[in-house]
Amino acid sequence: MANKAFSIEDFNLWYGTDQALYQINLDIPKHEITAVIGPSGCGKSTLLKTLNRMTETIPSVQTSGSIEYDGEDIFAKKKMVEELRTRVGMVFQKPNPFPKSIFENVAYGPKIHGIKKKQVLNEVVEKSLKGAAIWDEVHDRLNQNAFGLSGGQQQRVCIARCLAIEPDVILMDEPTSALDPISTLKIEELIKELKKDYTIIIVTHNMQQAARISDNTVFMLNGEMVEFSDTDQLFSNPKDKRTEDYITGRFG
Numbered sequence: 001m002a003n004k005a006f007s008i009e010d011f012n013l014w015y016g017t018d019q020a021l022y023q024i025n026l027d028i029p030k031h032e033i034t035a036v037i038g039p040s041g042c043g044k045s046t047l048l049k050t051l052n053r054m055t056e057t058i059p060s061v062q063t064s065g066s067i068e069y070d071g072e073d074i075f076a077k078k079k080m081v082e083e084l085r086t087r088v089g090m091v092f093q094k095p096n097p098f099p100k101s102i103f104e105n106v107a108y109g110p111k112i113h114g115i116k117k118k119q120v121l122n123e124v125v126e127k128s129l130k131g132a133a134i135w136d137e138v139h140d141r142l143n144q145n146a147f148g149l150s151g152g153q154q155q156r157v158c159i160a161r162c163l164a165i166e167p168d169v170i171l172m173d174e175p176t177s178a179l180d181p182i183s184t185l186k187i188e189e190l191i192k193e194l195k196k197d198y199t200i201i202i203v204t205h206n207m208q209q210a211a212r213i214s215d216n217t218v219f220m221l222n223g224e225m226v227e228f229s230d231t232d233q234l235f236s237n238p239k240d241k242r243t244e245d246y247i248t249g250r251f252g
């Protein structure tokens, strides 16, 4: 695959003595939406968090195998972590704005990266909030605390915060599971929109969501990657019997 964001080869991960990922081999294409589905505890979040090296903040974690991002080994050198996290942003399950104003939430990353000029920060904040489809709702109250927003609005502010560091990839760990159906739909529409500019990898419990928004789907089971296919194919004509059993609701 010429246009791949991540290339994962023979990747294994252990929490202490418990193995959570087994021999994962997977190429994740650029500028597409890749969904990761599977029953609870199958390793979806672990796989996602490994992609921007968040799992290594847990002391007991050990890994083997290789993961390349844009052709470079993500584990290669210490310096790579900051660079990697700038290029690979993350949005979490529960909206987690900082207890700061909407403006400061979005300006936080750029400020850390040394941007001080108010004019530039204003532009970044506006662009990011527009990119996250929340500008119209908040432009007249940027100085209000982000906690005053609804859950769906908070999640879009968190997406804007992620966009403000100008990543190439956005990892999303069940970004709508804490939201109501209307907010969920808005975020799904936003994700489809963001695909033009970003590579998106989304963990979801919700198979309908994976079917609605993703181009490719990874099905995981007990720490193994059972199947990686075009989403339409995976849901209409799965290659593996275990995928079929899962998507037809026979387990999980």
Ligand SMILES: Nc1ncnc2c1ncn2[C@@H]1O[C@H](COP(=O)(O)OP(=O)(O)OP(=O)(O)O)[C@@H](O)[C@H]1O
Pocket (backbone or CB within 6 Å): 015, 018, 020, 038, 039, 040, 041, 042, 043, 044, 045, 046, 047, 058, 205
């Ligand atoms: N910090 C941790 N320490 C030890 N074990 C962990 C840790 N995080 C996850 N695990 C274990 O690793 C396995 C995979 O967990 P993971 O959270 O990746 O699964 P998941 O598919 O995302 O689950 P869910 O859908 O319930 O969020 C599970 O057995 C879990 O108990």
